[in-house]
Amino acid sequence: MTARTHALLARSCALLLAGGLLVTLSPTPAAAVPDYTTAESGNPFVDGWYADPDTAYYGGRYWVFPTTSKAYAEQTYLDAFSSPDLIHWTKHPKVLSTADVSWAEYAVWAPAPVERNGKYYLYFAANDIQNDAQLGGIGVAVSDRPEGPYKDALGKPLVSRFHNGAQPIDQDVFIDDDGQAYMYYGGWHHANVVKLNPDMTSLGTFPDGTTYKEITPENYTEGSFMFKRNGRYYFMWSEGGWTGPDYSVSYAMSESPTGPFRKIDKVLAQDPAVARGSGHNSVVNVPGTDIWYIVYHRRPLGETDGNHRQLAYDRLHFNADGTIRRVEMRVRDNFADGNALGWKPYGGTWSAADGRYRAGHSLGGKALLDTDFADLTYDADVTPQGPGGDAGVTFRVTRPAVGTDSYSGYYAGIGTDGKVVLGRADGRWTPLASRSLPIAPGSTHRLRVTAVGTSIKVYVDDLTTPKISVTDATYTSGATGVRVFGTAASFDNVAVWPAR
Known part of the structure; x- marks a missing residue:
């Protein structure tokens, strides 16, 4: 059950929808609520080169599933990190690897976690296909535990072709309050949304009989992400080139999970005093509160290697009308995590x-x-x-x-x-x-x-x-x-x- 799949229903008690059932969570104790301006113990918050982080909240722990930021041929596995408080992080190495996916060889990207019916699903892209003749695209793996190991659920990609011009990469999965699951994805400046059936391993259709609905907003490049707050749908994406200083995050709002999505603003961009190439984000909500964080990757100022990316998070604030304030990268370190990363x-x-x-x-x-x-x-x-x-x-x-x-x-x-x-x-x-x-x-x-x-x-x-x-x-x-x-x-x- 991911924090991003749920709207805030009450401060005293969060009612979350998982697999079509309403689950009541006890209020988060006041002393345990992570209420920070940024990663108070310092960004990067974990060690190593990682990118494209997606988030989940499973059983009282925050989870981050990133891409391993190496050369494509070396991107053959995915690590995960979990924390009870967004400060102390535990590494879970190789929760999924190409050894567990018969059709995946390299470029394993942008894992998207979600829980349903007691199973944990991890959607991923592999092989960086350039045309429909190549084997690859978006796959789905499943496990009985958040930390895996995850195994390929289909023996083939879930999405293996270009539809509406969208490269099948950078997927995000969102379960709405009515139990309907959606997957948002796409590269090459095109974005699609598809329905996931309750089995989470097959695609449904829209009322008009189509499977792939294009939702490309202005300046979309890649890195789709969806969350819901106070009944409104927020679609986020990355703009610019992933190795360049123009890599950034913009967003749109809609009354429907399928749009239309019209760009409102750029909310996260490089800060020449702090980091460059900031993008490909996710968002996590502290259950039972209106506290939100944007989790993303960025490149240290002194690094020139495109794959030298690190994981960071900062506070996400909303205006009274529901629009998002531009994110300010904060520089803090209270060393409570017991390390001096950065x-x-x-x-x-x-x-x-x-x-x-x-x-x-x-x-x-x-x-x-x-x-x-x-x-x-x-x-x-x-x-x-x-x-x-x-x-x-x-x-x-x-x-x-x-x-x-x-x-x-x-x-x-x-x-x-x-x-x-x-x-x-x-x-x-x-x-x-x-x-x-x-x-x-x-x-x-x-x-x-x-x-x-x-x-x-x-x-x-x-x-x-x-x-x-x-x-x-x-x-x-x-x-x-x-x-x-x-x-x-x-x-x-x-x-x-x-x-x-």
């Missing part, structure tokens, strides 16, 4: 443990996120261990390397000698300002930096009055990170966002 160390020793990012004693060890912020606000909880030395944040960093001052950028640090320091580095250290403060070794302090144009301000604990305020025009944009000098330290609750 952080790249340059010198020193680093580990994530006990909900913190810990640095051993070093003379200038740093760890950076692959970001490129110009005007920013940057918050972090900093705990220098001492005695001596300082620890803090780096920003507008370029050309990082191992070495005490081996980077170009700024650093604001808290020292156990009772000083807050701000300076810039470019192979050597240039102090800009300092301020004496009572700081005890082992004490945690909230450090904030705002950098807007040439104005740089540093706050400690009191986030209304800066302890340091300078003007410096040397560096204009670059990566954000954390750093230690002459001390060990720990960091927590990192958040970076554009200064408005």
Whole structure:
């Protein structure tokens, strides 16, 4: 039973339709509701190169089924990930592989999960067929468990031909409140919808006797996705080229599951400060709430390989009229997941443990996120261990390397000698300002930096009055990170966002 197949019926109790039966779920305990602005423990939220994530909610756990983002010939299996809270993720390797599908050889793409009648179905595309003479298309596998193993249900593709110009790829399955299941799919700039019969392995027909109904909206490329909220149907798709910076997500709304679907807006696109090529999404709802997340793939700024894609999620917000606000990619990490995915160390020793990012004693060890912020606000909880030395944040960093001052950028640090320091580095250290403060070794302090144009301000604990305020025009944009000098330290609750 997937979260996206159901509309919100009540906050105190979610009534979900599965296999034509009404199932009552207990309310989600308030303390357990994942109510985040983004992946609070950091994006990417799982390790590895993955793309095209689809989502499900099975038995109190959130599930993500992605494409394995490798060369086509190596895309021969699918992994899955599950979580009770959208923070701690368990990997389920190779839930389906070509060894379990006689007709699939490679390019196993875009798994779409759904549960019905106690069975778990996984729809997938394989072989990237280019014409009707080739073997491949959209298949369906089935299992008795969410984690598989899944086995081919038909011994052949469910959709094996081009209809209405749509390449048979990028399928999504949606079960409406009346129990009717639909599959939305298509590449090559054409999208179709088909009915699935109750057996979930055969296609039905529409009232006019047709099987394949074209629903292509403006600028459709691929990556169909459907969900329902408050009685309205939301159809989402990806635009642009999957390896390019223009890859993005748009949506339409309709009163019917079969459209018409007219583009309303682009809701997710690249953010040059955070990630590129953001697209091929799904949406997950926290049962019993009106909390929604968009789950998608994106490419780190520093990666040029088209297959180097990672999984991320951010909050999805709706306006009063039901339209969707444009998604803002947030940069946060509270390290509650026990890892430091997305952080790249340059010198020193680093580990994530006990909900913190810990640095051993070093003379200038740093760890950076692959970001490129110009005007920013940057918050972090900093705990220098001492005695001596300082620890803090780096920003507008370029050309990082191992070495005490081996980077170009700024650093604001808290020292156990009772000083807050701000300076810039470019192979050597240039102090800009300092301020004496009572700081005890082992004490945690909230450090904030705002950098807007040439104005740089540093706050400690009191986030209304800066302890340091300078003007410096040397560096204009670059990566954000954390750093230690002459001390060990720990960091927590990192958040970076554009200064408005």
